[in-house]
Amino acid sequence: MALSKVGELGNFIRDQRRTARLSLRKMSQMAGISNPYLSQIERGLRHPSAEILQAIAKALRISAETLYVKAGILEEREGQDLDPVTALLRDATLSDKQKQVLVEIYQSFRHENELEDGGRVTSVAAAKGRKKAVNTSSSVSETTVPVKQVSTSV
Numbered sequence: 001m002a003l004s005k006v007g008e009l010g011n012f013i014r015d016q017r018r019t020a021r022l023s024l025r026k027m028s029q030m031a032g033i034s035n036p037y038l039s040q041i042e043r044g045l046r047h048p049s050a051e052i053l054q055a056i057a058k059a060l061r062i063s064a065e066t067l068y069v070k071a072g073i074l075e076e077r078e079g080q081d082l083d084p085v086t087a088l089l090r091d092a093t094l095s096d097k098q099k100q101v102l103v104e105i106y107q108s109f110r111h112e113n114e115l116e117d118g119g120r121v122t123s124v125a126a127a128k129g130r131k132k133a134v135n136t137s138s139s140v141s142e143t144t145v146p147v148k149q150v151s152t153s154v
Contacts, residue, residue, distance in 0.1 A: 007044030010041055019099075033056075048071070053068060088106070
């Protein structure tokens with residue numbers, strides 16, 4: 001792995017950790033790796049294995065493939081959809097603050113869906129016939145709004 005790739009990967013992991021508002025210690029616990037090792041990865045001093053990258057991706061709730069591409073383990077697939085977090089972070093038309101807010105909203109929805117559905121990622125809101133209300137501070141409210149069922153027959 002080239003030195004620039006290691007540094008780029010470390011910066012990406014650090015940015016993702018900060019966006020998720022995780023301390024270095026908390027994320028290292030979630031990923032099951034030591035605090036100093038994660039720090040060295042973020043500073044571009046260590047070459048993490050695919051297994052470590054997978055653990056980090058799980059802790060950050062992003063796809064492992066994203067980290068594999070950043071690490072140079074996989075080549076980016078042309079014409080394929082990127083995971084939403086990577087797509088948001090690459091969008092040059094958004095400010096850093098806008099990217100951060102959008103990633104936080106996306107991750108909070110994913111996290112809530114996983115909690116409600118026992119870890120399976122599905123459309124919980126659609127399956128239960130309700131929507132979650134979002135307030136302006138970008139956090140998910142506990143208020144549920146019933147969805148009106150509309151007949152399609154004429």
